[in-house]
Amino acid sequence: MNKRVAVIRREHFNAAHRLYSPEWDEATNNTVFGKCALPNYHGHNYELEVKIIGEPDPKTGFVIDLKMLSELIKREILERFDHKNLNLDTREFKNLNPTAENIAIVIYDLLRPHIDSKMDIQVRLYETPRNFVEYPV
């Protein structure tokens, strides 16, 4: 019988970014990305939900120790991105446009190696209270 349970940890970080493709001229960037391409950056309160799906351990009753998950997210994600400029201050987005989609993929890739392969991970990232993405789907 399938006893898989999803547990979710919610965290948040604030960051500046801009959306911009270096392969395009300014006019094309403005057409595609609008105000998000403005040169002096803007920013967001990102709300991050990390969902871990697996069977509860028979000894602890936990799918994953949420305290441990919280510490992992703090170490791998928040310390990297919180109060940073995603374009200028992070290795991950030196050559990658920091859209919500790409940030979710990067977060997944950073966390996946630290989570038991028996478990699935899904990342939900809110860029604003009204815009959010999920990965993988």
Place this chain on the structure above:
Amino acid sequence: MVYLTRAEHFNAAHKLVNPAWDHKKNEEVFGKCANENWHGHNYELFVTVKGNPDPDTGFVFDVKQLSVLIREHVIEKLDHRNLNLDVDFMRGKLCSTENLAIGIWDQLAGLLPSTVTLHCIKLYETPRIYVEYFGP
């Protein structure tokens, strides 16, 4: 007397830096908020005006007009901008949420008709941090 509130939102970058202090002192006081390359927020803005409902319309103030005033004089200046670099009414000021709320008040206070009074600027910097300004 009825209090009428319009909610708006904007996204912006900023940093907290006192130009009179060196980098070390700024980091001591403002922590991560002093990060040289900026960080940013989704700001949620609540503008409250007060007055008596007009007997002909039932309105304290036409909320569509209020929305247009906020958009033209506040949101268009702030949304997707860098508060320290791009915003005329924040020039030379520390871009704290407190000062931004005062700046927004000053933008709007003179634009309202005599039948209504600006009552409060409530500004969320994050879902967990907000300020309220009730005027000078």
